[in-house]
Amino acid sequence: MTVFVRRSSLLAGVSLALLFGAGGAALAADAAPEAAPAPDSGEIVVTAQHRAERLDKVGITIDAFDGNRLREAGASTVRDLAFYTPNLAVHLPFGENSYPEITLRGMSADNFNETSPQTTGVYVDGVYQSSAPMLAFQMFDQERVEVLKGPQGTLYGRNTTAGAVNFISRQPTFMSEGYIQADYGRYDYTNFEGAYGGPLVGDSLAGRFAAKIVRQWGGPQVDPTGGDNKGQTDTGYFRGSLLYRDGDKLRISLVGHGGFDKSDSWPYVEVAALVPQGQPNAGQICPQWLAGDISGANANCVDVSGNRKTTKSPYDNPRSLYGKHDDSTYGGVAQIDYKPIDAIKITSVTAYDHLKRREGLDEDGGVGVVTDTVRGSKVDQFSQELRIASDTSGPLSWIAGGYYSWDRLNGSPIFISDFTDWFGASTADYEKLTTQTGAIFGQADYKVTNTLKLTAGIRETWVHRHFDYTEYSIPTGGTASVAFAGTNHMNQSDWSGKIGVDYTPTDHVLLYGSISRGFDAGTFNSYFLSSQAALEPTKQETVTAYEVGFKATVMPGLRINGAAFYNRWKNIILTEIENRTGVNAPYLTNGKGADIAGGELEIDWRPMRGLSLSGGASYTYQKLDDLFEQDLFGNVVNLKGGRLANSPKWTLNGTARYEIPLSESYKLVPQFDVKYESRAQRDLLNTKILQTPPHALVNGRLALQNDKGWEAALWVRNLTNRIYVAEGYQVVGGGYSGLVYNMPRTYGISMSKKF
Numbered sequence: 001m002t003v004f005v006r007r008s009s010l011l012a013g014v015s016l017a018l019l020f021g022a023g024g025a026a027l028a029a030d031a032a033p034e035a036a037p038a039p040d041s042g043e044i045v046v047t048a049q050h051r052a053e054r055l056d057k058v059g060i061t062i063d064a065f066d067g068n069r070l071r072e073a074g075a076s077t078v079r080d081l082a083f084y085t086p087n088l089a090v091h092l093p094f095g096e097n098s099y100p101e102i103t104l105r106g107m108s109a110d111n112f113n114e115t116s117p118q119t120t121g122v123y124v125d126g127v128y129q130s131s132a133p134m135l136a137f138q139m140f141d142q143e144r145v146e147v148l149k150g151p152q153g154t155l156y157g158r159n160t161t162a163g164a165v166n167f168i169s170r171q172p173t174f175m176s177e178g179y180i181q182a183d184y185g186r187y188d189y190t191n192f193e194g195a196y197g198g199p200l201v202g203d204s205l206a207g208r209f210a211a212k213i214v215r216q217w218g219g220p221q222v223d224p225t226g227g228d229n230k231g232q233t234d235t236g237y238f239r240g241s242l243l244y245r246d247g248d249k250l251r252i253s254l255v256g257h258g259g260f261d262k263s264d265s266w267p268y269v270e271v272a273a274l275v276p277q278g279q280p281n282a283g284q285i286c287p288q289w290l291a292g293d294i295s296g297a298n299a300n301c302v303d304v305s306g307n308r309k310t311t312k313s314p315y316d317n318p319r320s321l322y323g324k325h326d327d328s329t330y331g332g333v334a335q336i337d338y339k340p341i342d343a344i345k346i347t348s349v350t351a352y353d354h355l356k357r358r359e360g361l362d363e364d365g366g367v368g369v370v371t372d373t374v375r376g377s378k379v380d381q382f383s384q385e386l387r388i389a390s391d392t393s394g395p396l397s398w399i400a401g402g403y404y405s406w407d408r409l410n411g412s413p414i415f416i417s418d419f420t421d422w423f424g425a426s427t428a429d430y431e432k433l434t435t436q437t438g439a440i441f442g443q444a445d446y447k448v449t450n451t452l453k454l455t456a457g458i459r460e461t462w463v464h465r466h467f468d469y470t471e472y473s474i475p476t477g478g479t480a481s482v483a484f485a486g487t488n489h490m491n492q493s494d495w496s497g498k499i500g501v502d503y504t505p506t507d508h509v510l511l512y513g514s515i516s517r518g519f520d521a522g523t524f525n526s527y528f529l530s531s532q533a534a535l536e537p538t539k540q541e542t543v544t545a546y547e548v549g550f551k552a553t554v555m556p557g558l559r560i561n562g563a564a565f566y567n568r569w570k571n572i573i574l575t576e577i578e579n580r581t582g583v584n585a586p587y588l589t590n591g592k593g594a595d596i597a598g599g600e601l602e603i604d605w606r607p608m609r610g611l612s613l614s615g616g617a618s619y620t621y622q623k624l625d626d627l628f629e630q631d632l633f634g635n636v637v638n639l640k641g642g643r644l645a646n647s648p649k650w651t652l653n654g655t656a657r658y659e660i661p662l663s664e665s666y667k668l669v670p671q672f673d674v675k676y677e678s679r680a681q682r683d684l685l686n687t688k689i690l691q692t693p694p695h696a697l698v699n700g701r702l703a704l705q706n707d708k709g710w711e712a713a714l715w716v717r718n719l720t721n722r723i724y725v726a727e728g729y730q731v732v733g734g735g736y737s738g739l740v741y742n743m744p745r746t747y748g749i750s751m752s753k754k755f
Contacts (some may be wrong), residue, residue: 006184007084008150010096011656013739015423015699016553018223019515020430021065024692024739025086025678028076028381032076032364033682034496038046043613044056044064046058046062046144046146047146047166047168047249047398048060048062048130048146048148048166049155049387049443049690050155050347050387050389050399051118051397051399051680054383055254056292056510056549056551056559057452057504057508057510058148059512059514059548059549060148060149060500060514061145061148061149061150061549061563061565061600062147062148062149063084063146063147063149064144064146065081065084065145065146065147065604066144066202067139067141067142067143067144067145068162070139070142070145071139071181071193072139072701072703072710072711072713072717073143073444073671073673073701074699074701074717074750075139076139076212076214077100077136077137077138077139077167077193077342078090078100078102078122078135078139078185079092080139080153081098081145081147082610082651082653082675083653083655083673083674083675083697083699084412084616084618084653084655084673084700085147085616085653085739086104086601086602086616086618086651086652087104087105087106087149087382087598087600087618087620087651088103088147088651089103089108089415089646089647089648089677089680090102090103090208091692091726091727092104092266092645092708093683093727093738094266094727094740095236095265095266095267095268095360095726095727095740096231096266096296096740096742097136097231097233097261097263097264097265097266097742098136098266098359099132099133099134099135099136100135100136100266100535101118101132101646102118102119102122102162102165102597103120103162103213103457103584103646104119104120104147104149104162104164104258105121105149105162105165105565105567105596105598106421106567106569106596106620106622106644106647107120107148107161107162107481107543107569107596107644107647108120108136108162108462108644108645108646108647109132109573110574110575110644110645110646111574111575111586111588112373112575112587113525113526113527113575113588114133114377114409114411114414114526115377115409115431115433115467115523115524115525115588116132116523116573116588116734117158117159117523117573118132118159118431118519118522119160119161119162119520120159120160120162120163120164120165121158121159121160121164121167121709122134122164122167123156123161123164123166123167124166124167124169125167125168125169125255125331125333125335125351125361125382125577126166126335126349126351126385127349127351127353127400128156128158128159128383128405128409129353130379130405130409130435131326131355131378131379131381131409133355133357133377133380134329134353134355135268136261136327137196137237137259137329138212138214138235138237138259139167139739140193140195140210140211140212140237140239141168141170141193141195141208141210141212141239141339141677142168142169142170143168143169143170143171144168145165145167145168146165146166146353147163147164147165147166147167147728148163148164148165148166148167148549149163149258149563149600150358150514150516150545150565150704151163151496151498151516151517151518151543151545151649151725152162152164152518153459153461153496153497153498153516153518154441154443154458154459154496154497154498154516155399155441155443155457155459155497156402156425156458157437157439157441157461158276158278158405158437158439158461158520159518159520159567160518161518161541161542161543162285162518162543163240163504168206169206169210169239169241169248169255170195170197170254171210171241171243171480172197172198172206172207172208172219172242173197173198173206173531174198174199174203174206174564175198176196176197176199176523177196177197177198177209177754177755178194178195178196178197178710178754178755179194179195179752179753179754179755180194180752180753180755181193181751181752181753182194182746182750182751183715183748183749183750184508184749185715185746185748185749186214186218186745186746186747187216187217187218187219187229187231187746188217188218188373188749189214189215189216189233189746190216190677191212191213191214191216191217192212192213193210193211193213193537194210194211195209195210195211195239196208196209196378197241199278199724200242202520203245204244204245204246205242205244206242206243206244207240207241207242207243207591208240209238209239209240209241209242210239210240210616211236211237211238211239211240212235212236212237212238212362213235213236213237214234214235214236215231215233215234216231216232216233216234217232218231218232219231219232219233219264219313220314220343220743220744221266221267221315221316221718222263223318223319223322225412226529228676229384230264230265230267230322231264231267232263232264232401233263233264234261234262234263235259235260235261235263236259236260236315236628237257237258237259238257238258238259238561239255239256239257240255240257241253241254241256245546248339249338249339249489250336250338250339251334251336251337251338252334252336252337253281253334253335253336254291254332254333254334254412255287255331255332255333255701256330256331256332257329257331257332258330258331259328259329259330260327260328260329261325261328261408262323262324262325262327262754263324263325264323264324264325265322265323265324265325265359267317267319267323267361267363267365268361268363268364268365268738268739269309269314269317269365269738269739269740269741270303270304270308270309270364270365270366270585270734270738270739270741271289271294271297271298271301271319271725271737271738271739272286272289272297272298272307272308272366272734272735273285273286273289273297273301273303273311273387273689273730273735273736274286274301274302274303274732274735275301275302276302277303277306278529279550281656285632285633285732286300287556288300288301288665289301289689289737290353290632290688290689291688292400292687293691294689294692295741295752297689298310301366301552301735302718302735303370303734303735303736304368304370304421304422304733304734304735304736305366305367305368305369305370305421305422305456305735306368307366307368309364309365311523313724313743314739314741315741316664317365317366318363318366319362319510320362320366320367320368320369320372321360321361321362321367321369321414322360322362322371322749323359323361323374324359324360324749325357325358325359326356326357326358326359327356327357327358327359328354328355328356329353329355329356330353330354330384330504331351331352331353331354332351332352333350333351334348334349334350335347335349335350337505338346339391340492341620342391342392343387343390343391343392344387344390344391345388345389345391346386346387346388347385347386347387347388347389347401348384348385348386348387349383349384349385349387349576350383350384351381351382351383351384352380352381352382353379353380353381353609354378354380354381355377355378355379356377356378357375357376357378357379358374360372360373361373361374363617363738364731364734364736365538365736365740367423369418369419369420369421370419370421370735370736371418371419371422371443371731371734371736372417372418373415373416373418373435374415374416374515375414375415376411376413376414376416377409377410377411377413377414378408378409378410378411378412379408379409379410380407380408381405381406381407381408382405382406382407382408382689383403383404383405383406383483384387384403384404384405385401385402385403385404386401386402386403387399387401387478388400388401391392392547395446395447395448395628396444396445396446396447397445398442398443398444398445398663399442399443399444400440400441400442400443401437401440401441402438402439402440402441403437403440404436404437404438404443405435405436405437405440406434406435406436406437407434407435408433408434409432409433409434409435410430410431410432410433411429411430411431411526412430412441413428413429413430413431413472414429414430414431414526415428415429415525415526415527415670416426416428416429419734420476422677422734423474423476424473424475425472425473425474425476425630426473426474427471427472427483427528428471428474428480428528429469429470429471429526429527429528430469430470430471431469431470431526432467432521433465433466433467433526434465434466435463435464435465435469436463436464436465437461437463437521438461438462439459439460439461439462440460441457441458441459441460441676442457442458442459442460442464443455443456443457443458443498444456444457445607447633450504451501451503451504452499452501452503453501453502454498454499454500454501455498455499455500455501455502455514456494456498456500457497457498457499458496458497459496459497459500460493460494460495461493461494461495461519461521462492462493463490463491463492463493463521463745464489464490464491464525465489465490465521465537465629466487466488466489467487467488467489467524467534467535468487468650469484469485469486469487469524469526469529470482470485471483471484471485471527471528471529471530476559476679479596482529483530484529486528486529486531486532486535486560487535488524488535488536488537488685490521490522490524490537492521492522492540493517494521495517495519495539495675496516496517496518496519497516497517497667498514498515498516498517498539499514499515499516499595500512500513500514500515500516501513501514504735506688507608508552508553508554509550509551509552509553510550510551510552511549511550512548512549512550512551513546513547513548514545514546514547514551515544515546515547515590516544516545517542517543517544517545518542518543518545519542520540520541520544520573521540521571521633522537522539522540522541522573522590523537523538523588524537524538524588524669525587525588528580528585528587530580534580534613537541538573538588538589538590539571539573539590540571541569541570541572541590542569542570542571543567543568543569543570544567544568545565545566545567545568546565546566546567547563547564547565547566548563548564548718549561549563549564550562550563551564557605557606557607558603558604558605558606559604559605560601560602560603561601561602561603562599562600562601562602563599563600563649564598565598565599566595566596566597567595567596567597568593568595569593569594569595569596569666570592570593571589571591571592571593572588572590572592572594573588573589574588574589574590574591574644574645574684575587575588575589575645575683575684576589576630576684577629577630577685577729577730577731578629578630578631579630579634579683579733585684585731586729591624591627591734592622592625592626592627593624594622594623594624594625594644595621595622595623595626596622596751597620597621598618598619598621598738599618599619600617600618601616601617601618601680602614602615602616602617603615603616610656610659610660610693611656611657611659612656612657612658612663613654613655613656614651614654614655615653615654616651616652616653616654617650617651617652617653618650619649620647620648620649620652620653621624621649622642622643622647623641623642624639624640624641624642624643624644625640626638626683627639627640627642629684630685631685632685632687633731634741639684642684642686643681643686644684645680645681645682645683645684646680646681646682647680648677648679648680649676649678649679650676650677650678651675651676651677651678652674652675652676652696653673653674653675654673654674654675654677655671655672655673655674656671656672657669657670657671658661658671664705665706665707665708665754666705667703667704667705667706668702668703668704668705669701669703669705670700670701670702670703671700671701671702671703671706672698672699673698673700674696674697674698674699675696675697676691676694676695676696676697677694677695678694679691679692679693679694680692681727682727682728683729683730684710687730687737687741689728689737690725690728690729690730690737690739691725691728692724692725692726692728693724693725695722695724696716696720696722697718697720697722698718698719698720699715699716699717699718699719700715700716700719701714701715701716702714702715709753709754710752710753710755711750711751711753712750712751713749713750713751714747714748714750714753715747715748715749715750716745716746716747717743717745717746717747718742718743718744718745718746719745720736720745721745723732723741723742723743723744724741724742725739725740725741726740726742727739728740
C-alpha cells in the first residue's frame with residue numbers, strides 16, 4: 001500500500017504544481033488492516049458504511065489514515081488530522097491542552113457551550129461521543145482513522161450534518177505482536193506508549209493491552225512573578241481488549257478504556273479594549289483594539305479594572321489564576337457479530353462512557369479578577385445499536401437497524417465565574433441536561449449493471465431533552481442566593497436520508513454523485529440565564545447537501561481524487577455574543593441559514609521507488625442569510641452575506657516521504673508534513689483582534705529503521721516557529737479580549753521497537 005490516505009475532493013483551477021509546491025498531503029501506509037489486500041496493491045479497506053469495502057470503490061468522500069503512520073508522524077490528537085486532509089480545520093477553544101472543535105467543509109458548532117451539539121460526529125470504536133470535552137483524548141494504538149465528508153445521517157444519524165470521524169482501535173490478533181515507544185523533547189516532554197497482544201486460548205480467544213503516558217514538566221508559559229513554567233502536560237490513557245470468535249459465525253469484541261488529565265490549563269492572553277480614565281472618550285472601546293493592533297492595544301488600552309498586558313511575549317503575561325485540569329474517564333463497548341445464515345450478519349454494539357471534568361481558567365488573561373472561571377461537569381452516556389445486514393456478493397446489498405442512547409450532562413456547578421474586579425460578585429451555574437435519542441434506519445445498494453450502482457437510505461430520529469437550571473449570585477464577601485431557577489424540556493424529530501449513484505466506466509475510474517439530508521436537534525443554553533424565556537431551546541437545524549466526485553488511477557503510482565459540493569444549511573445553531581444579564585456572554589441561537597459551496601482535490605504520487613508525494617487543497621464559499629446580532633457598540637446589525645466563524649476559505653496540506661536504503665538491513669526515512677490555512681474569523685462579527693492570520697505549519701522527521709523493527713528518529717514540530725493567534729473571544733463589557741496562541745517550535749528524539 002503506497003499511501004495511507006485516499007480521499008475524494010475537487011478544487012477547480014488548482015494545478016498539480018501548486019499542490020506539490022505546498023508540500024503534498026497524506027502519509028504513506030506501511031501495513032494494511034487485517035482484512036485488507038497485500039500492502040503493495042494500493043488498496044485500502046474501510047468500514048465507513050458498516051461493511052468492509054475498498055476505499056477506491058466507495059462513492060463517498062472519505063479519508064482513511066493508517067494508525068502506524070499516524071503514530072510515526074507524531075499525530076496524537078484530533079487536531080493533528082488537519083495535516084493530512086483538506087477542508088478539515090480544528091481549533092481549541094481553551095488552548096493547547098483543551099478539547100477540539102471541528103470545522104468540516106465550513107460547518108462547525110462554534111461555541112464554548114458543553115450542551116451544544118456538534119456538526120461533526122466523532123465515534124470511537126463505533127460509539128458516538130456525546131459531549132465536546134470527551135474529544136480531548138489521545139490517539140494511541142489505532143488501526144485506522146476514517147474522516148467522512150458530508151452529511152452521514154442515514155447510517156450514523158446524530159449530529160453528523162457536516163460529517164463523521166471514526167477512530168478504530170487496533171483489535172487483538174491471533175499472532176503475538178506489539179510495539180513500544182519512548183519520546184523526549186523540548187520542555188522536558190516525555191511520551192511512553194506501547195501495546196501487546198496475541199492468542200489467549202487457541203484460535204478462539206485473543207487479548208490486547210495498550211497504554212500511553214505523556215508528561216511534560218516544562219512549558220512556554222512563564223509566570224513573571226516566579227514559580228514553575230506553565231503549559232505542563234500530565235495525561236495517561238489505557239485500553240484493554242478481548243476478542244472471541246467461533247469460526248465465521250460468531251465474533252465478540254469487548255473493549256475497556258480509561259484515562260486521566262492533570263495538565264495545566266493553557267492560559268488566555270489579555271488584550272485590553274478600553275480607553276483609560278483621564279483620556280478623551282474614557283471607558284469607550286479603544287481605537288487600537290478595534291483596528292486589530294495587538295501591540296498598540298497593549299500599550300494604550302486597559303480593561304475594566306484598569307490593568308493591561310505589560311510584557312511583550314505572548315507567553316509571559318502575569319495572571320490572577322493559573323488553572324489546572326482534573327479530568328478522568330472510563331468506559332467500555334461490547335460488539336457482537338453473528339451470522340445465523342451465510343447471507344445475513346447481525347451486529348449489536350452496546351456501550352457506556354463516563355467523563356468527569358473540572359478545569360480552572362483565567363478567561364480575561366490578566367492580573368485582575370475580571371473573569372476567572374471554573375468549568376466542571378460529569379457526563380454519563382449509554383448507547384445500544386442493533387443492525388442486520390446482507391452479506392452476499394449479489395447485486396443487492398442492504399442494512400437496517402435501530403439505535404437508542406441516553407446521556408446526562410451534570411454540572412454541580414458547571415460554571416463558576418468570579419467577576420470581583422468587574423462588578424464585585426461571582427455567579428455559579430448548576431444544571432442537568434438529560435437526552436434520550438431513538439432512531440430507525442435502512443440503506444440499500446443495487447448494482448443495475450457491472451458499471452452502475454444506485455444507493456438509497458433513510459433514517460428517522462427522535463430526540464427528547466430535559467433541562468434543569470439554577471444560578472446563584474454571590475456578592476464578594478457575601479452570601480450566595482438563588483438568582484434564577486427553572487426547568488424545561490423539548491421533543492424534536494426529523495428524517496435524514498441519501499440517494500446516490502456510482503458509475504465505474506473503467507476499473508481505474510469511479511464517478512459518483514449524491515443528494516443527502518441531515519439534521520441536528522436543538523438544545524439549551526447553559527449559563528447566564530435569568531428568565532423562563534431564556535430556557536427556551538434552539539430549533540433543530542437541517543442541511544441538504546449536493547455532491548459530485550471522482551476517484552481515478554491515472555497511471556501506475558498516480559491517483560487523483562476530487563469532489564465538489566453545495567450545502568443548504570437552515571436554522572443554523574450558532575453563537576452570538578449578547579448582553580442579556582449585564583454580562584457579554586456567548587449564547588446559542590438560530591440563524592436563518594447559509595449557502596456553503598466548495599471543493600477539494602487530492603493527489604497521491606509515487607514517482608520513483610521509495611518516494612511518496614501527496615497533496616491536498618480545498619476552497620469553501622459561504623454566504624449567510626439575514627442574521628441580526630448586536631455589534632461591539634450594542635447596535636443591532638445584519639450580517640447577511642458574511643461568513644461563519646472558524647472556517648478558512650483555503651486549506652492546503654502535503655507530505656513528502658522518501659525511504660533511502662542504506663544497506664540490506666537499514667534505511668533512512670526523511671518526512672515533511674505541511675498544512676496551510678487562510679485567514680479565519682473567530683466570531684460572527686469578524687472582530688479584527690480575534691482573527692487567526694494566514695499561516696503555514698511544517699513538521700519534520702528523520703528516522704533510521706532496520707529490518708528487526710527498531711527505529712530511532714529525530715522530530716521537529718512547527719519547524720519555522722510560526723506564532724499566531726489560534727483562538728480568541730471578546731467581552732468588551734469587561735474591557736478585554738482573551739487570545740490563545742499556538743505552541744511554539746518543539747523538537748525531540750523518539751525510539752521504538754515493533755515485535
